[in-house]
Amino acid sequence: MNRTGHVVIAPDKFKGSLTAPEVAARVAAGLHRFRPELEVRLAPIADGGDGTLDAVRARGYAPVPVIVTGPSGRPIEAAFVLRDLTAVVELAEASGLRRLAGGRLNPMNASSRGAGDLIRAALDIGCTQVILGLGGSACTDGGAGMLQALGVRLLDGQGQELGPGGAALRSLHTVDLTGLDPRLAGTQVILAGDVDNPLLGSTGAAAVYAPQKGATSAQIDELELALRHWAELLAAATGRDLSAAPGAGAAGGVGFAALTVFEADLRPGIDVVLELIDFDGLLPGAALVITGEGSLDRQSLHGKAPVGVATAAARHGVPTIAVAGQSTLTEPELRTGGLAAAYSLTSLEPDPAVCIADAGRLLEELVATVLAPDVLARAWL
Numbered sequence: 001m002n003r004t005g006h007v008v009i010a011p012d013k014f015k016g017s018l019t020a021p022e023v024a025a026r027v028a029a030g031l032h033r034f035r036p037e038l039e040v041r042l043a044p045i046a047d048g049g050d051g052t053l054d055a056v057r058a059r060g061y062a063p064v065p066v067i068v069t070g071p072s073g074r075p076i077e078a079a080f081v082l083r084d085l086t087a088v089v090e091l092a093e094a095s096g097l098r099r100l101a102g103g104r105l106n107p108m109n110a111s112s113r114g115a116g117d118l119i120r121a122a123l124d125i126g127c128t129q130v131i132l133g134l135g136g137s138a139c140t141d142g143g144a145g146m147l148q149a150l151g152v153r154l155l156d157g158q159g160q161e162l163g164p165g166g167a168a169l170r171s172l173h174t175v176d177l178t179g180l181d182p183r184l185a186g187t188q189v190i191l192a193g194d195v196d197n198p199l200l201g202s203t204g205a206a207a208v209y210a211p212q213k214g215a216t217s218a219q220i221d222e223l224e225l226a227l228r229h230w231a232e233l234l235a236a237a238t239g240r241d242l243s244a245a246p247g248a249g250a251a252g253g254v255g256f257a258a259l260t261v262f263e264a265d266l267r268p269g270i271d272v273v274l275e276l277i278d279f280d281g282l283l284p285g286a287a288l289v290i291t292g293e294g295s296l297d298r299q300s301l302h303g304k305a306p307v308g309v310a311t312a313a314a315r316h317g318v319p320t321i322a323v324a325g326q327s328t329l330t331e332p333e334l335r336t337g338g339l340a341a342a343y344s345l346t347s348l349e350p351d352p353a354v355c356i357a358d359a360g361r362l363l364e365e366l367v368a369t370v371l372a373p374d375v376l377a378r379a380w381l
Contacts (some may be wrong), residue, residue: 005287006039007031007381008313010279012305013051014294014325017359020044020051021058026360027290027323030367038381041282045291047305048192048269049135050098052090053081059277061088064125068094068117069149071110071138072101073164080118086129087122088276091115091251092136095145097213100138105214107223109165110139112254116149123183131272132258134193134251140166140210140223142199142230143257151179152261166206166252167219169226175237180261189262192269194304197249199256200228205249213252227253234260270308279309283316288380290371292323296344300329301337310338319380323363323371325355340380343371 009031011023018026024042031038043059046052057063061081070076071094078094080087092098094114100106115132122130139145144154145164153176154162162168197203206215206223215223230253235241240260242248247266248256258264274280283289291309293300300306310320322334322342334342345355345362347370355362375381 005285006041008041008043008282008286008289010043010045010289010309011292011323012045012047014359017294017325017356018363019054020046021054022360023292023323023363026363027367030364031372033364033368034372043277043279043282045270045273045277045279045305045309046133047135047194047308048133048272049194050090050092050096052088052133052192052269052273053079053093055273056081056088056276064121066118066121068114069111070099070101070114071095071112072106073111074101076114078114078118080122082122082125082127085127086131087127088131088133089115089118089122090133091254094118095139096136097138098136106138106165107140107210107213107215107219108167110141110213111145111164112137112139112141112143112252113145113149113164115254116146119146120150120181123181123187128186129188129190131190131192131276132264133269134191134255135269137251137254138213140205140213140215140227140252142166142169142205142227142253143255144169144230146254147257147261150181150184152177153179166223166226169230170222172229172233175233177237177261184262189258189264190272191247191250191255191258191264191266192272193247193250193255193266194269195250196246198245199231199243199248199253200224203249205253208249209252231256268308270305274308274312279312280316283313283318286316286318288375289313289318289320290323291320294325296322296324296327296329296342298329298333301333306339307337314338321371321375321380323366325359326352341374
């Protein structure tokens with residue numbers, strides 16, 4: 001007997017092709033081509049990185065535009081989103097790779113200052129909770145720029161304000177916290193992230209993530225030394241050494257600064273986003289959840305969005321299937337992640353370049369002609 005009920009469509013973005021809301025819309029269109037009467041509820045999601053603002057805006061959070069300092073030091077237009085007194089700040093929105101001037105990578109000098117500008121703007125309108133989505137950062141500055149935007153003075157040996165970027169931290173002499181925005185003391189800061197790297201060492205911010213931001217081997221070594229120096233001085237100033245804490249290495253070390261100075265709480269990004277969009281409230285009476293992301297692979301099984309969605313749905317007894325640009329997971333691996341099945345664009349079009357360029361049309365066709373008939377045959381609907 002077929003199940004009755006609505007379908008919840010809760011995908012992450014297909015990176016480089018479709019935003020999460022675009023993926024959700026294409027899946028819904030494909031389902032309606034097959035069964036026009038089917039009730040669907042759209043809930044695009046993210047894991048705290050790029051796309052977090054898109055996900056929560058789709059569920060009623062209002063954008064607040066702000067002029068901030070971009071990662072290259074130039075003013076840029078950015079935004080956070082707001083509901084009640086909760087602000088959701090996406091680090092990548094202000095300090096992400098896509099915000100680099102001219103797209104030029106700048107691993108040594110890129111700054112997280114814009115993220116601090118967004119947090120300060122949220123405090124200006126009275127927010128008492130700030131959720132900071134980590135991921136997609138252009139910088140490896142240990143969160144120093146973010147702290148400077150919020151009143152912390154970082155001085156070199158001549159008493160001059162330190163310049164931007166991770167490389168400048170080698171010249172740091174004094175950390176002065178007396179000017180830190182006092183409103184932070186009454187503000188709960190939650191970090192939404194999907195990595196547990198420490199700040200330093202072979203699994204730290206410089207070694208693992210700086211290469212993605214354009215750093216050479218020599219620059220990685222320089223950034224590692226700079227971050228080590230930063231960690232020592234910030235620990236001395238605060239009385240807390242959290243450089244080895246899980247997540248301290250997130251977003252080029254922004255996690256370290258937030259954990260140490262804001263005493264922030266780090267939580268899995270997908271769990272935070274699912275709470276923000278009230279995902280559990282969409283599940284009573286649901287017959288099926290459809291999630292997905294651009295590439296389903298073994299990394300997807302470790303804290304990524306689709307598995308978080310499947311875990312939440314399972315608590316309500318609702319099966320979850322996934323759509324993807326490509327999937328390398330075996331059936332046992334899918335089951336490990338709580339996914340009943342996966343459908344990929346490469347089953348229709350083997351050329352990945354075509355899948356990326358024409359993802360929307362292919363996704364709708366995949367859902368209408370492959371996924372929906374298979375779902376019906378398996379009695380999920």
